[in-house]
Amino acid sequence: MDFELSEEHRLIKDTARRIAREVVAPRAKEVDETGEYPHDYFEAFKQAGLLGMAIPESMGGTGNGILPLCLAIEEVAKYECGAGLMLVLSGLPTRPIMFGGTPEQQQKWLPALCSGDRKAAFCLTEPDHGSDAAALETRATRDGDDYILNGNKVYISGGTVADYLTVFARTGGPGAKGISAFVVDAHAAGVRVDRTDDKMGVRSVPTAHFSFSDVRVPAENLLGGVEGQGFNHAMFTLNSLRPTVGARGVGLAEGAAGYAMEWARERKAFGNSVIDFEAIQFMFADMAIQIEAARNLVYKAAWLVDQGKFMKEYAHNLSIAKAYATEMANRVAFDALQVLGAQGYMKDHPLERHYRDARQLTIVEGTSQVQRVVISRAMIDRALVYG
Numbered sequence: 001m002d003f004e005l006s007e008e009h010r011l012i013k014d015t016a017r018r019i020a021r022e023v024v025a026p027r028a029k030e031v032d033e034t035g036e037y038p039h040d041y042f043e044a045f046k047q048a049g050l051l052g053m054a055i056p057e058s059m060g061g062t063g064n065g066i067l068p069l070c071l072a073i074e075e076v077a078k079y080e081c082g083a084g085l086m087l088v089l090s091g092l093p094t095r096p097i098m099f100g101g102t103p104e105q106q107q108k109w110l111p112a113l114c115s116g117d118r119k120a121a122f123c124l125t126e127p128d129h130g131s132d133a134a135a136l137e138t139r140a141t142r143d144g145d146d147y148i149l150n151g152n153k154v155y156i157s158g159g160t161v162a163d164y165l166t167v168f169a170r171t172g173g174p175g176a177k178g179i180s181a182f183v184v185d186a187h188a189a190g191v192r193v194d195r196t197d198d199k200m201g202v203r204s205v206p207t208a209h210f211s212f213s214d215v216r217v218p219a220e221n222l223l224g225g226v227e228g229q230g231f232n233h234a235m236f237t238l239n240s241l242r243p244t245v246g247a248r249g250v251g252l253a254e255g256a257a258g259y260a261m262e263w264a265r266e267r268k269a270f271g272n273s274v275i276d277f278e279a280i281q282f283m284f285a286d287m288a289i290q291i292e293a294a295r296n297l298v299y300k301a302a303w304l305v306d307q308g309k310f311m312k313e314y315a316h317n318l319s320i321a322k323a324y325a326t327e328m329a330n331r332v333a334f335d336a337l338q339v340l341g342a343q344g345y346m347k348d349h350p351l352e353r354h355y356r357d358a359r360q361l362t363i364v365e366g367t368s369q370v371q372r373v374v375i376s377r378a379m380i381d382r383a384l385v386y387g
């Protein structure tokens with residue numbers, strides 16, 4: 001067992017840390033207030049070559065893997081959780097193409113997405129089907145050399161800036177086996193953004209509601225050229241990216257705890273610094289315990305993914321990391337805000353933003369409840385055995 005980061009890991013972490021401090025931090029408050037997608041963040045990630053880490057070099061990525069991606073996400077999420085989401089989005093719509101695309105499809109779309117010349121979004125959730133994605137209703141019907149796409153997708157992160165949409169649609173009967181995956185031109189006739197959301201947090205990355213009305217999608221855009229494989233591509237993608245959502249939580253918690261610690265050193269009460277009160281010291285100790293536990297879970301989960309261990313028999317490890325790290329971020333954001341007292345509640349400090357942003361993490365890419373379904377099922381099925 002080796003807990004040391006490699007030279008490559010350290011380089012990626014340092015690069016992300018520099019961007020976090022120079023580009024992300026100065027505008028974190030502003031992007032939350034305006035809700036405008038920060039193109040400058042994306043450009044900095046692009047210039048640093050951080051957008052292809054989740055995709056192998058043979059397909060146009062940089063092939064670093066999910067652990068290095070987590071390291072970068074952790075650094076930027078210390079200052080702005082949406083910046084972490086932007087890096088997650090370098091894998092969310094692209095990995096279905098990596099898992100399911102033919103070599104021609106991979107070469108057609110992935111290099112431009114990994115370099116940052118193009119952007120994509122992942123379209124699974126529908127108005128009536130979130131956790132129960134296998135019941136989705138968007139339909140793609142074959143018509144000559146095309147499919148005709150009709151339906152609705154909601155809460156699509158980065159949808160307003162996407163060039164391509166990785167869309168999961170029903171081509172067959174009910175259930176998971178009837179679902180296929182397509183790459184859809186976001187500007188094709190019949191693709192419409194009906195609205196964006198006025199969100200509580202993570203406001204820098206808009207979520208779009210799409211409607212598809214008789215959209216002609218070339219049959220060559222069906223991933224793998226085979227119907228009925230789409231749900232697998234979606235699940236492999238979500239499983240393998242669970243550590244990256246956890247990393248957003250770890251980074252957010254580190255940013256919140258670090259900020260509160262510096263403040264507590266300066267603030268005076270009853271003739272002491274706030275940090276001199278044992279009650280406050282122990283709050284920090286509890287934050288540290290949880291951050292360290294979550295970081296280790298996330299790194300281990302990311303390592304498993306990089307070993308190719310993200311199929312059903314390993315899924316509980318990924319769910320444990322995602323559930324714990326994202327719930328931990330909520331607890332730490334809560335306590336860090338509390339340390340600042342009234343000031344923590346005000347927009348003069350970033351803690352109320354961290355608190356709002358953390359709330360997103362236990363919902364997206366599989367809620368905490370759904371993670372517990374996966375974990376308890378693994379115990380019942382003896383994939384996870386204690387004793």
Ligand SMILES: Cc1cc2nc3c(=O)[nH]c(=O)nc-3n(C[C@H](O)[C@H](O)[C@H](O)COP(=O)(O)OP(=O)(O)OC[C@H]3O[C@@H](n4cnc5c(N)ncnc54)[C@H](O)[C@@H]3O)c2cc1C
Pocket residue numbers: 122123124125129130131132154155156157158199202207360363364365366367368369370373
């Ligand atoms: C900010 C944001 C960004 C998002 N970005 C994207 C995106 O880019 N692409 C995309 O496709 N989707 C995206 N989503 C959607 C997200 O993945 C879904 O919200 C999530 O999967 C939950 O679905 P739902 O909201 O429909 O909740 P529901 O599935 O309706 O669940 C409602 C409640 O029931 C619980 N529940 C549901 N099923 C079970 C069960 N079997 N056992 C126990 N409890 C259960 C849930 O945990 C939840 O508490 C985003 C959501 C948000 C908030």
